[in-house]
Amino acid sequence: MADFELLKELITPNQSKIVLLVMDGLGGIPREPNGPTELEYAKIPNFDRLANEGNVGLHIPVRPGLTPGSGPAHLALFGYDAVQYQIGRGVLESLGIGFDLQPGDVAARGNFCTVDADGNIIDRRAGRIPTEKCVELCNKLRPSTLPGVEMFVEPVKDYRFCLILRGEGLDPRVGDTDPQRKAPPLRAQAHAPEAEPTAALFNEWIAKAREILKNEHPANALTLRGIASDPGLPRFPDVYGLRSACVAVYPMYKGVSRLVGMDVIDFDGDSPADEFATVKAFWDAYDFFFVHIKPTDSRGEDGDFVGKAKAIETVDAALPGLLELKPDVLIVTGDHSTPSVLKSHSWHPVPALLWAPGVTRRDTATAFGETECLKGALGTFPATDLMPLALAHAKRLQKFGA
């Protein structure tokens, strides 16, 4: 991972601007033997030009062969070893909806679900109820309180909500209640003796909630998962000496950014052009912009090869709006691969492009794509190297040693 202690001694401020443009799930694989990947299929003249002028390579998000989730994959891009710094899903979800999670809070991701007359879960997502229904159910659950702790029941999206406990002596080492099969929800189980009181609180709340929901349809029950606390990560702006902003549409990515201490910018619209316009609007206020693009991953998860390529093309088309700002360092990459052939995240190394006019060497890559990236000057490298490389190309690192 990035050696934060070492970097701290070397960091020297300047006026440079760094942009980390992340197309979620960017990496792909061919549809047919020796065919192009989604990125290679896409018509992306702007990215190809940057690849030609700058350096390319492939990053390994967490470990060779490991398929990362979005949380760990983004931590890795930000320079944090994702095995050392693990974040629970409850925390990510809470932060993603803008909840002001405090140190010591214990957060769970909740799913409304459907149980049959025997209490067995027959739909883990309660027929994907609309968000409005989720809000209504959360409002019904809120009055149900527990002694000695403050409680927050917050809708997320569709069938998903967050439950946060706040109080003294809470311990997040409590297991999931989702049995992941047709069975009744599990009891919340403590994974350490110190977590017994917290598990008891969750179980008490679940019992009350089940009573409130029992006549609802289809959301007549719930499960809790990913129970966790803020792990207290080193703060990105301090570690790198960068006034840092996140420009993202989806809650999860805002959540990870908040967790590492970035400012999350609110803006209208959800297109790449809207995101780049937001960067422009805040250009003077920050040194570092993390810009997150979601549809690449979504189309990959859908198994939509051409749709994913089109999503990449949309970003390429909007790119001049970003380039006109003349960033000193622009990194274009993904957090992980989401090959549409696999319809899921994967372990494949992720194409990466580092463009820093006047500071990079040339390599023989002339386009932005997985196969061209094999020729790149960046080689195949751990994702956690990106931030030190960004700082270096922004001339924000002093010489190490005399």
Place this chain on the structure above:
Amino acid sequence: MADFELLKELITPNQSKIVLLVMDGLGGIPREPNGPTELEYAKIPNFDRLANEGNVGLHIPVRPGLTPGSGPAHLALFGYDAVQYQIGRGVLESLGIGFDLQPGDVAARGNFCTVDADGNIIDRRAGRIPTEKCVELCNKLRPSTLPGVEMFVEPVKDYRFCLILRGEGLDPRVGDTDPQRKAPPLRAQAHAPEAEPTAALFNEWIAKAREILKNEHPANALTLRGIASDPGLPRFPDVYGLRSACVAVYPMYKGVSRLVGMDVIDFDGDSPADEFATVKAFWDAYDFFFVHIKPTDSRGEDGDFVGKAKAIETVDAALPGLLELKPDVLIVTGDHSTPSVLKSHSWHPVPALLWAPGVTRRDTATAFGETECLKGALGTFPATDLMPLALAHAKRLQKFGA
């Protein structure tokens, strides 16, 4: 190394089959400047096709610049850091002959040798006596016992045998008795105070054995080397969740496989075709097959460039017998390099080929050879990454983090 703890949490069983085909000492160097290596000289249409379809690269067995022995090199292929997990030669030899080594046993590799009238070793291998003679001498030595310990004297091959002590409180930290020059055999020396009693036992036995052998010719003395105990390695089948089998001809490789908990399959014949037929016969019983090919290394050690190339061609010719089984993941590599020019193991990175239809990217390598492997999508990587990559391509790893 492979992070066993992390993998354990992510492993998910399925029906996939993984084959690790190891041509011992596969890597080579050119005979003349810019000439082909043995692998590049060999006519190997099947391997070339797999290289074209799959991904290639080069692995570093233990550390850059380190020339590994067979034991460490195989441990590395199996995902174990060979510096962290060291196995004594005595253990490897004992396991290689099928000896049922128990935890706590102390095993030594023995050499029959020839000493002159002054007691100086003048032939460290006793004129390479035939195995039958070795068996006869071991039989003569067996009645010589020691108080309080059980003893096993087991012939290996030619002038080599194993001596195993079994009993309470034995300690393997005892030095070699081979002076490696014209001098009398050394006394067995304890390298830790706790090992003094064990060293004393070895010396007592050596004295008795010398008495028994004194009138033999040429094997009138012996030396002991690589005194060691089973290091208690994590078990490969548990670490990776794979029912695992070893198909090998030579004792050493069976030994390492047993040490990590693989089943070692007995079979008739010793050709690559025989080994692939054995894989076929046990195809349903295992998820993972380690297939070991020895002649590549032997011809390299002989300095026989063309012979090594021919040995590779023999494997290529037999390969359809393996491919017809339709493995989900096939890795073809060596444990280390044995360039025939050097007539010995070497430190050079080892060509590696990962073939997993429908799951790999393309790279621009079109043949299997050291130079083409430089173009490969696998890059140059630690050998210990191979098993996590194999599991990933077999879709046996769940996502890490949400």
